Amino acid sequence: MQVLHVCSEMYPLLKTGGLADVVGALPTAQIAEGADVRVLLPAFPDVRNGIPDTVLVAEIDSFAGRVSLRYGTYHGVGVYLIDAPWLYDRPGSPYHDQSMRAYPDNHRRFALLGWVACEMAKGLDRYWRPKLVHAHDWHAGLACAYLAANGYPARSVFTVHNLAYQGLFAAHHMAELWLPSSFLNVYGLEFYGQISFLKAGLYFADHVTTVSPTYSREITRSEFGYGMEGLLQDRQRQGRLSGILNGVDEGIWEPSHDTRLTARYDAESLKDKAKNKIHLQKTMGLEVNESLPLFAVVSRLTSQKGLDLVLEALPGLLAQGGQLALLGAGDAVLQQAFLAAAADYPEQVGVQIGYHEAFSHRIIGGADVILVPSRFEPCGLTQLYGLKYGTLPLVRRTGGLADTVVDCALENLADGTASGFVFDDCDAAALGNAIRRAMVLWGRPKHWRHVQRHAMSLDFGWQVAAKDYLSLYQRLL
Template sequence: MRILQVSAELFPLLKTGGLADVAGALPAALAAAGQDVRVLLPGFPALLNGLGVTDEVAVFHAPWGERAVLRRGAVGTGAAAVPAYVIEAPALYDRPGNPYENAHRQPYDDNHRRFALLGWAGALLARGLDPAWRPEVVHAHDWHAALAPAYMAFAPADGRPRARSVYTVHNLAYQGLFAPWHFVGLGLPGEAFQMNGLEYYGQVSFMKAGLYFADRLTTVSPTYAQEIQTPAQGCGLDGLLRGRSNVLTGILNGVDAAVWDPAHDALLPQTFDTDRMAGKARCKAALQQALGLAVAPEAPLFVLVSRLTEQKGLHRVLEGLDALLAQGGQLALLGSGDGWLEDAFRQRAAAAPEAVSATIGYDEGLAHRLFGGGDVTLVPSMYEPCGLTQMYGLRYGAPPLVHRVGGLADTVVDSTLEDMAAGRATGFVFEPFAQDAFERALSRAFALYRRPADWQRVRATGMLRPSDWQVAAQQYLQVYQNAVA
């Protein structure tokens, strides 16, 4: 099957969150399953430079008249390389730093055009913009690519079989909302701006375009697929999602074993697996030393790799930090986001430098070393569509401590007596989203850590949990086949 994946990010070339990991791993898994898959990306400098772009495929124009060039490159090298299209439009994409925000951390004023062009190019490819290759399915990821299904729905018939569209919600809270006057110039007919279309409380919602016009919908975990159909987590779109529940599928993200494998991870000071766990102890000692923490093997090291936002439940961590330290634990954090959270974690690290480390920003190598050296991965999110950090924690022998929500509920089994006896336990789960529930889970983690034999069994169960992308790729392929059928 000919499949076009449309995304604003792609690991390892450009990453601001989990979207990039999915966009990088899914095409490769589909290609490995024998599918003819290509990706479409905006021409951000990191992507243009990393894809080895050379060939000009076509010149085209945005609905508002701006000229763009579609070029071709590849993701990866050799037999495993995935063909990639990239949109060359320097006036829209050639900007330093974050792909979505300016130096003052404000969204660019023309984001509606920057990402409308991404969807427009996807729809043009569906109609033969590349004379040598035309997709049967266009799979748009997140709000950045969400106009592709709308453009495809309103495209005139050309006598050839119409390509079908699939839209994946990665986080319903980030909808791509714009003022209503930005609808003018997007190239969609007036009838598209209504309740049954892009209109969302008087604004233009790119997310809603994908949800309403795509032939099939997916999201990144089975539990989240149910949650977003409720008022509590539907972000005002739950009615639409309930109405389209017959075409909505929750597919759990996988882990890219080529990137995240402690047995072969060159970013770790020493590799390890369930039969060679001495390497993990060395990773922990090296991490403690590098971060300025006390090199104490008996101190459970809690690690947190996250965007610093309230959605991620980090106020729970701040409020529970005294309890964590009082029980002899350490905390190492990597992330950036809301200024007040950055400042709060910096202050706690300054006050207790041998027990708390806060690295503000993102460092891929440090992220790997945190999972490799950590004992517990903290993911106390208020809501979490899927989450990847808990999967990395499982794979790297750092049992996750999570709130029972979304993909966290689908991937982590609490260390209750019955689940430990049955060999299912992989971490620590709290519910409801309350401080006392979070701190009880912390205490359970400390209690299990002090029982080495039980700790090792739970850790090994998590490390051996199946999490590869091939299972997810087969589920996506079924969605594509249903869309075409």
């Protein structure tokens, strides 16, 4: 079974969010199950530098000019790179410049990603041809449309990592992308007068998946569907929409051998976890006291992530003796508000603006509770890392958070299934109540340890998801 994953980023070569973590781990897990899996990426500078030894596979004329397809391997995974420096060799992120302005030719840059995927399904590499193309998020959505326009040379799966990002572009760009004009239609790419790369994936793929079962149901409702709910309801009725939960790469996220931690530990040596806490308190300038409950946020600072709710609930958390360590960047107003809180409560609030992969490990390893109060969350990986590290997740019941965390209600504590704290209403009062319940459990160390050990025993490895995807591919083929 030859499978090509098509995406814009892959950890650790290039990462802006959870998509990179998925593409960095899923192909490896599928290869371990015996599948012939490769990845197609644009040759962004970090990607090209991370795979310096590549061979030329083909050169081909495209709507974006003459491009080269190169091939190399990265940690045992075959990776194809689309070499088009005038499109991809730029500073800043893959999607916008250093002033945070989206590149004006993004329609061409990511349409090319989909077009090359289709050309590979038609035999661009004479020695390897995918039977199934697995496209990820809007950046790769046009792969499904190009496959449809070329008579379906391969079957396709489209995975929605976050429906909020839709890849919308002016309709006049359609003429330059080598797609039939008839595709610019409500039964195609058209979305309120624009081209939607996301809708291309949703409409033309043989099967659509989301990164958790609950999210696959939520996006068929208007409050989560972003105008796509009608199409997704049709998909659901046809049996062509499902959710497969993301996993954790245990080669990277495993406290017993995580070299980024001050002290490594497992469920039987939780006293060593406390050494990470002391180090984190010192690093963040907090009062060094092992008995104080330390809450953490590792997140993009956006409204979606519910960080405004954390600000509202913060006075209550601090009044109960809690501490907060935050690592993240995003909305300027949220950044400033958290920095102000750190200035007002220097021994209780520590804030690091930006993102640093190693420091995220140290925060999750050192904290007692990881806060993920999202308004919506397709899957969420942070809470899975928290479970793995015995850092109990405090989450809102939505998307993948609902699928992975069991609330510390009395009946769940009694039967040993509790793994964190869950609240329902999207407001600061509900978050505050959950924080109070966490404080109560913190005051009962024996019960806290019991929940920690259960959380750390849960299996969210990629093997389960890899098998589920391979089973789906097999059905489609």
